[in-house]
Amino acid sequence: MARTEFNIELCKGCGLCVSVCPQKIIALRKDILNSKGFHPSGVEDMDRCTGCTICATICPDCVITVYR
Amino acid sequence: MSNRVLMKGNEVIAEAAVRAGCRHYFGYPITPQTEVMHYMATRMAEVNGTMLQAESEVAAINMVYGAAAAGARVMTTSSSPGISLKQEGISYIAGAELPAVVVNVVRSGPGLGGILPAQGDYFQATKGGGHGDYRNIVLAPASIQELYELTVEAFNLSDRYRMLTMILGDGALGQMMEPVEFRDVEPIENVAKPWALTGRKGRSEHNTVTSIYIEADVMEAFNNKLQAKYAKVTENEIRVECVDCEEPEIILTAFGLVSRICRNVMQLAAKEGIKVGLIRPITLWPFPSQTYAEIAAKPSVKAFLDLELNCGQMVEDVRLAVNGAKPVHFHGRTGGNLPTQHEILEHIRTLAGRNA
Amino acid sequence: MKPVFTRTTGLTDKPFHYCPGCTHGIIHRLIAEVMVEMNILDTTIGVSPVGCTYNNYEYFACDMIQAAHGRAPAVGTAIKRVHPENMVFTYQGDGDLAAIGAAEIVHAAARGEKISTFFVNNAVYGMTSGQMAPTTLIGQVTTTSPFGRRPEFEGYPINVSEMIATLRGAVYVERVAVNDFSHITKAKKAIKKAFRVQQEGLGFSMVEILSTCPTNWGKDPVASLRWMEDAMFKQYPLGIYRGQDLEV
Ligand SMILES: Cc1ncc(C[n+]2csc(CCOP(=O)(O)OP(=O)(O)O)c2C)c(N)n1
Ligand code: SF4
Ligand code: SF4
Ligand code: SF4
Numbered sequence: 320m321a322r323t324e325f326n327i328e329l330c331k332g333c334g335l336c337v338s339v340c341p342q343k344i345i346a347l348r349k350d351i352l353n354s355k356g357f358h359p360s361g362v363e364d365m366d367r368c369t370g371c372t373i374c375a376t377i378c379p380d381c382v383i384t385v386y387r
Numbered sequence: 388m389s390n391r392v393l394m395k396g397n398e399v400i401a402e403a404a405v406r407a408g409c410r411h412y413f414g415y416p417i418t419p420q421t422e423v424m425h426y427m428a429t430r431m432a433e434v435n436g437t438m439l440q441a442e443s444e445v446a447a448i449n450m451v452y453g454a455a456a457a458g459a460r461v462m463t464t465s466s467s468p469g470i471s472l473k474q475e476g477i478s479y480i481a482g483a484e485l486p487a488v489v490v491n492v493v494r495s496g497p498g499l500g501g502i503l504p505a506q507g508d509y510f511q512a513t514k515g516g517g518h519g520d521y522r523n524i525v526l527a528p529a530s531i532q533e534l535y536e537l538t539v540e541a542f543n544l545s546d547r548y549r550m551l552t553m554i555l556g557d558g559a560l561g562q563m564m565e566p567v568e569f570r571d572v573e574p575i576e577n578v579a580k581p582w583a584l585t586g587r588k589g590r591s592e593h594n595t596v597t598s599i600y601i602e603a604d605v606m607e608a609f610n611n612k613l614q615a616k617y618a619k620v621t622e623n624e625i626r627v628e629c630v631d632c633e634e635p636e637i638i639l640t641a642f643g644l645v646s647r648i649c650r651n652v653m654q655l656a657a658k659e660g661i662k663v664g665l666i667r668p669i670t671l672w673p674f675p676s677q678t679y680a681e682i683a684a685k686p687s688v689k690a691f692l693d694l695e696l697n698c699g700q701m702v703e704d705v706r707l708a709v710n711g712a713k714p715v716h717f718h719g720r721t722g723g724n725l726p727t728q729h730e731i732l733e734h735i736r737t738l739a740g741r742n743a
Numbered sequence: 744m745k746p747v748f749t750r751t752t753g754l755t756d757k758p759f760h761y762c763p764g765c766t767h768g769i770i771h772r773l774i775a776e777v778m779v780e781m782n783i784l785d786t787t788i789g790v791s792p793v794g795c796t797y798n799n800y801e802y803f804a805c806d807m808i809q810a811a812h813g814r815a816p817a818v819g820t821a822i823k824r825v826h827p828e829n830m831v832f833t834y835q836g837d838g839d840l841a842a843i844g845a846a847e848i849v850h851a852a853a854r855g856e857k858i859s860t861f862f863v864n865n866a867v868y869g870m871t872s873g874q875m876a877p878t879t880l881i882g883q884v885t886t887t888s889p890f891g892r893r894p895e896f897e898g899y900p901i902n903v904s905e906m907i908a909t910l911r912g913a914v915y916v917e918r919v920a921v922n923d924f925s926h927i928t929k930a931k932k933a934i935k936k937a938f939r940v941q942q943e944g945l946g947f948s949m950v951e952i953l954s955t956c957p958t959n960w961g962k963d964p965v966a967s968l969r970w971m972e973d974a975m976f977k978q979y980p981l982g983i984y985r986g987q988d989l990e991v
Contacts, residue, residue, distance in 0.1 A: 322744060333764030333957075333964040339924065357763065373924045375748040379768025380759055385748035411825060437824045441817065442850035449814035449847070453821030456808050457788070461821075479811050584806040584822060586786040586829045593755070595800045597791075597809035 321370025323362050324384040327351075330359035336374035336383065342367045345374055390569040396531050397422035397464075397561045400490055400554070401430060403538035404462045408575050409488070410436035411461040413450040415443055415469060418502045419558040420492035423464040444469040448476030448489075455485035456596040458583030460542050464490035466558075467508055468499060470516075477551060478517030481613070482598025486545035486578075488538070489523075490554040492561040495696075495722050503723020504558035504644060509700035512555050513672040520610050522617045524552040524624065525671040527642040531565035537669070539574070546578040548620055555671060557696065558723070559644050620673055627675035628667040634687045635664030637735050640679075640705055641694040642668050645726070649694060652731045661739045662687070671701070679708035690738045691715040694726060753779040757801050764964020766954040767796055769921045770863060773931045774832070775803060781938055787830040788822050790815040794836035795869040813844020816851035819858045830941055831858040838868040841877035841901050848907070855912030855946040859937040862903060862949055865956040866975060873959030877901040880978050885959070900978055904951045908984035914946035915986035918979060920953040922968045926981075939991035948986075953979060 330353060337345045337360055344367050347358045359382075362368055370387030394402070401423045404412065412431060414424045427438040441447035447463050454461040465473060470491045480487050491512065495505035512525045524544050528534040534556065541552040584594055600606035628646075631653065632638065639649045646667040656663040666682065668675050682688060690713055693702040702717045709715050718734050720726045736742045753775025759768045778784045787805040791797060793812035800807030810818040815833035823831040840848050840862050851858065867885055868874040874887040878900050882891040892900075908916045915937060919930035930952055937948035953975050955967035962970055 320744060329758050331763035335764055335964050335968070338965045338968075370747060372748045376924050376927050377769065379761065379764060379766055379772075381750045381754065381768070381772055383748065384746055384750070386744040387747045411821065413821065439820070439824065442846050446814070446817040446847055446850065449811060449817035450821035450824075452810070452814075453790075453808065453818035454825050456818075457822045457825035459825045475811055476814075483809075584788045584808055585826060586788060586806055587804075588785050593804055594806045595808070597798075597800060599798060599809055601798075 320387070321368045322365055322386045323368055323374065324386070325359060325361050326382050326384070327353050327359035327361070329380050330357055330382045331355065331380055332357035332359060333379065334360070335377045335379065336360055339373050339377050341371060341373060342369060344368060391566050392569070393564055394531065394567050395422060395562065395564050396534055396556065397492065398426045399531050399535050399567050400464060400538055401426040402569070403535045404488070404542070405430055405434055405436070406569065407460065407539040407542040409460040409462050409542060410434060411454045411459045412436070412438045413441050413447040413454070413461070413463050415441050415447050415465065417466045417469045419494060419561050420464050420466050420490070422561070423490070444472035445475060448473035451487050452476050452480055452483070452485060455480065455487045456483065456584050458580045458585060460546070462488040462490065464492065466492045466494045467496050470508065470511065474517035477523065478519050478521060479598050480551045481521035481523070482519065483596050484549040485596070486549050487551050488541045488545055488554070489551060490556065493555060493557045501723055502558060504696060505721060505723060506557060506643065506645070506696040506700070507721065508555065509671065509695070509697060512553050513674070521613060522672055524548070524550060524620060525555055526552065527555050527669060527671050528560065529643050529646050529667065531560070531563070531567045534560060535567050535569070543574070543576045544624065546576060548616060550616070555643065557644050624670060625673050625675045626669035627678050628669060629678065629682070630665040630667070631662070632664035632666065632682050634685065635662045636687060636689050636739050637661065638664045638666060638682060638688055638691045639694060640666040640691060642671060642701060645694045645696060648726060648728060648731065652728050652735065655728060655732050656735050659741065661735060661741060663735060674704045674708070676704070676708035679705060680710065680712070683709045683712040688713055692718060692734060692738060694718045694731065696720055696725070751776045751779050753784055753804055754802055755804050759802060761795060762958045764955065764957045764967065766921045767863060769927060770861065770952050770954060771799060771802055773927070773934050774834070774861060777931060777935045777938060778805060781935065783830050783938065786828070787832065788826065790819045790822070790831070790833040792833070792835040792839040794839050796834060796836065797870070799834060813839050813842070814847055815839070816844065816847040816856070816858070816860065820851050820854070820856045823856060823858050827857070830938060833858065833860045835860060835862055836869065837862070837864045837866065837876045837878040841903050849910070852907050852913040852947045852949065853910045855914070857941050857944055857946060859941050860949040861934065862951045863954045864903070864951055864979065865954045867956050867959045869956045869959055873956070878903070880974055902979060904949070904984045907949055912947050913949060913985055915940045915948040915989055916984040918951040918953070918981050918984065920971060920976070920981055922953070922971050936989070936991060940986070940989065943991055
């Protein structure tokens with residue numbers, strides 16, 4: 320059981336988290352824009368999240384909180 | 388008990404700083420002020436302070452910036468070419484509103500120039516020197532005793548106004564020996580520095596020291612704040628000495644070393660029946676403009692004669708202050724040469740119409 | 744479920760102003776996390792450079808000062824001399840540290856100042872829009888080396904860690920990178936070690952951190968990480984250059 324939370328207002332849509340997730344469950348959400356004008360990222364299939372923290376570790380903007 | 392000793396100007400600067408509570412000194416060797424460092428090297432060790440020989444004047448002034456931000460009483464000393472290098476840090480110190488003391492034992496220039504005494508750094512000291520809209524308090528001592536007192540006072544002024552105070556001396560003042568009396572208890576002001584960097588140590592907010600104001604309105608508001616502070620300094624801190632200025636014919640005006648020659652000339656002139664007064668600014672910034680204006684208005688005053696060891700710098704401020712009320716003449720020497728009493732007297736005779 | 748990764752209290756609440764994917768942000772977080780983990784947030788004074796991170800005094804929650812371009816080691820030196828019991832670090836880019844501030848860093852290291860320098864090498868001047876830096880690679884195109892850096896014309900890159908490691912006052916020098924999880928973990932360990940060296944009063948410590956500048960490299964953030972690995976790792980081998988045997 321694990322979960323991630325994205326503070327989407329801080330996200331700059333850089334895609335680094337997307338590229339490193341071993342489960343390949345993170346994607347940029349093309350359907351929304353945050354107030355800075357970026358497409359924020361988010362987890363598509365939370366059930367598969369292992370809570371490995373790899374995404375949070377590479378995120379330059381401290382967007383991601385991980386629970387396990 | 389009298390505490391009178393015979394000391395060299397440069398050593399007095401160092402001793403005064405230590406007595407004013409300065410425990411951090413950063414310098415780089417340059418003639419004619421290196422004795423300050425020599426003295427500090429042993430004196431700071433005695434008082435558990437720091438004398439650090441920096442890798443350059445640029446580094447030294449940035450160390451001053453750091454130490455001042457950390458809340459310390461701090462000083463650096465140098466001479467003209469070194470002071471040019473320090474302008475970066477001097478501007479940052481103004482921009483971050485930090486208290487610090489800088490001494491310029493002026494030598495002649497431009498360029499590497501010569502090591503003999505001069506006053507060619509008046510513009511640099513009083514009109515900015517570095518970039519941006521800022522001022523430094525500039526003090527011009529004329530004797531070793533005054534060098535001592537003004538050095539102590541420089542630390543008080545800096546702390547009181549959170550701004551840099553510069554002492555503008557010259558090679559002669561730095562090198563000559565005169566008796567100086569150290570007061571037993573120095574008038575040290577203890578100004579609280581809640582803005583200083585100490586580590587948060589339980590403070591809820593972090594302290595930050597910066598000179599960056601990216602937004603136009605923020606920058607302008609800061610500049611206005613600085614100007615208001617400078618207006619207060621101008622109101623409260625002008626120091627000037629007037630000698631025989633009650634009913635003079637001719638007014639001599641000079642700062643620092645040259646004013647001493649003027650005093651001798653005044654006696655010679657008096658013997659010839661010429662009444663000569665002297666205005667000696669002690670603060671070069673803020674400049675005692677009011678004093679000049681008041682004396683210029685006296686009916687007895689025929690002319691001003693401004694004497695400097697440069698090609699005419701303070702004379703611009705004198706002319707602005709006199710504002711056309713009376714003619715302002717200039718007499719300058721450079722390269723380390725001093726005006727002789729005889730040549731000044733000749734100039735006075737001409738202005739007083741006593742040359743047959 | 745418990746939180747296993749949260750925003751560190753070593754940072755203020757202010758969001759970073761850096762470009763998307765710029766790894767300056769990762770490095771900030773690591774330094775902040777280490778300060779919290781070592782319980783030194785209350786005693787640390789940091790020095791901000793001139794460069795893209797000129798205002799990181801707004802981001803670190805410890806006391807901070809902004810220094811003139813390249814002068815952070817001089818400023819840090821004095822702060823440490825005034826408060827020897829405090830921790831002092833400088834955060835500097837490669838233009839700041841290796842060009843205009845080359846003298847200040849060399850002498851702070853040679854004097855063995857008990858401060859820690861975090862040196863961010865992104866092979867360009869970021870803030871002023873991508874000019875050649877002392878660390879720009881041979882052949883690398885920048886706005887001031889449009890034909891690629893030519894040794895015969897623009898000279899060679901400076902390997903700062905190797906150079907600083909020749910100085911006896913520098914007791915710990917390591918080059919790390921923030922390109923992936925395991926390297927980021929190593930980088931954090933190095934930052935911690937640098938602070939430890941300072942805490943023990945051993946001398947000067949520096950961690951050089953290879954970082955990206957997607958904006959001025961003209962690459963997307965992920966491609967930038969790959970370019971760092973492919974090109975920068977060759978010129979700037981990772982590893983400990985001084986203090987291999989240090990136990991802190
Ligand atoms: C004395 C001075 N010269 C030049 C500048 C302009 N300037 C600002 S940032 C910068 C380059 C910074 O590059 P780097 O240190 O590599 O940091 P980065 O922006 O890449 O993080 C320059 C030249 C300045 N602010 N001050
Ligand atoms: S914690 Fe690991 S598995 Fe979960 S989203 Fe992040 S990288 Fe993917
Ligand atoms: S790494 Fe951070 S900033 Fe970049 S897309 Fe992912 S959450 Fe957003
Ligand atoms: S210009 Fe480069 S170094 Fe500066 S914030 Fe943007 S990506 Fe980062």
